[in-house]
Amino acid sequence: MRIITFLILLFFTFFINSCTTSNSNKPFFTLIPEEKEIELGKLYTPFSIDEFEGLYPEEKIQNYVNNVGLKIAKIAERKVPYKFYVVNSGIINAFALPGGPVVITRGLLLQLDNESQLAGVLAHELGHINARHHVKFLEKQLALSMLLQIGSLLVPQDLTGEILLQLGQVSASLLTLKFSRDQEREADKYGFLYAFEAGYSPQGMIEVFEKFKKMEKKRPPEWLSTHPLPELRIKEVKEYIATFRPTGILIKDTQKFQEIRKLILQTKESYDYVENGKKAYKDGRKEEAKNLFERALKLYPKNTVALIYLAKLEMEEGNLNKAKEYSECSLKYDPNFFTANIISGIINFKLKNYESALKFFEKGKSLIPFNGVSYYYAGRTYEEKGNFNLALKNYEKALELGPKNEPWYRDCYYRYDKLRRF
Known part of the structure; x- marks a missing residue:
């Protein structure tokens, strides 16, 4: 009886605290209130950026895209901390995260011809955030017991390994989340309204959709794998736009967009060398890969x-000092690049710079607390320093989090078992 009473009280507590208002101004019930949704978005942002090869290292371009996004976001009903990021990946994609972050790839920016097209892409992703599509997905994925514990995500490293493990399992799903046809229609409508009310030509969104349809016949962009685009959807958007009969002076393009596009095009050849270098590295042709990466850098x-x-x-x-120079240079341009922090930590560990190594691994934990690799290498460092208690704690958390198929996992288990018996 007590359990039933507790569950009823819990339900009404969430109901009172979690009812919010959607774009249609109709209240709906959600187990994840807005403040927790925002924290989840913050938690998943470093992981998402890392998955797409870090931030594009040009502040001018980052600021421009963020300013365009914020201009449109002012129109949106939900007042959450929106932030727009450009990432290095050449994949043609854009996606939103819960509670405000929006990510667009360098590859997609290269496909756009004018600012109204960029506005259409960003506005569509804002539509998903304002319709709280991510929250509906998360509520299906996350257990109620876990929802009760995610209020302190500002210090996610203090959460239990089990909670972090579940958060990590959800992270990959968010990047490949396929919205329903109705959700895409909803995001299209909100996206059109936001872009239009921000002063942009609605044709920008249509032009992007038509570009993607042409690509679908040859090499479908990654965006289509998570945002299906049947012919009917394009027809519906055109019909919806026609009902507004937009008139007056609307922004089609700006000189600023063309300046930014020119800057991105100037780096394209360098990134093309990187793509070829990655293939050579994967195939074991390391000398060829090194040559290609050096050409990219020049x-x-x-x-x-x-x-x-x-x-x-x-x-x-074994050229550790040279390796250190490269990794430190990378962090100069992108200090929160998770992969760069881990590699810098490993290099310093091998150089026996243990205090420096620990700083990088601790930074890794704070960036992506649900990946065990930071804890494993922190454990290795503490073991070398003779602090076996801290080594054991880090190994234990690394084993909880995994991933189990990573090369370090077996060694972590061996070291943990050895210290536990010590």
Whole structure:
């Protein structure tokens, strides 16, 4: 009886605290209130950026895209901390995260011809956030017991390994989340309204959709895998726009967009060398890969992806000081690049710079607390320093989090078992 009473009280507590208002101004019930949704978005942002090869290292371009996004976001009903990021990946994609973050790839920016097209893409992703589509997905994925514990995500490293493990399992799903046809229609309508009311030509969104349909016949963009685009959807958007009969002066393009596009095009050849270098590295042709990454760097010295691969190659060859130079240079351009922090930590560990190594691994934990690799290498460092108690704690958390198929996992279990018996 007590359990039933507790559950009823819990239900009404969530109901009172979690009813919010959607774009249609109709209240709906959600187990994840807005403040927790925002924290989840913050938690998943470093993981999402890392999955798409870090931030594009040009502040001017980051600021421009963020300003365009914020201009549109002012129209949106939900007043959450919106933030727009450009990532290095050449994949043609854009996606939103819960509670405000929006990510667009360098590859997609290269496909756009004018600012109204960019506005259409960003506005569509804002539509998903304002319709709280991510929250509906998360409520299906996360257990109620876990929802009760995610209020303190500002210090996610203090959460239990089990909670972090579940959060990590959800993270990959968010990046490949396929919205329903009705959800896409909803995001299309909100996206059109936001872009239009921000002063942009609605044709921008239509032009992007038509570009993607042409690509679908040859090499479908990654965006289509999570945002299905049947012919009917394009027809519906055109009909919806026609009902508004937009008139007056609407923004089709700006000089600023063309300046930004020119800057991105100037780095394209460098990133093309990186793509070829990655293939060579994967195939074991390391000398060829190294040559390609070096050529990429000559063309664009800020290419953080090339810098990280060169750091890995030099480390594998035992040239630790050279590897350290490359990794530190990468972090100069992108201090919150998770992969760069882990590689820098490993290099410093191998150089026996244990205090420096720990700083990088602790930064890794704070960026992506649900990936066990930071804890494993922190454990290795503490073990070398003779602090076996802290080593054991880090190994234990690394084993909880995994992933179990990572090369370090078996060694972590061996070391944990050995110290536990010690």
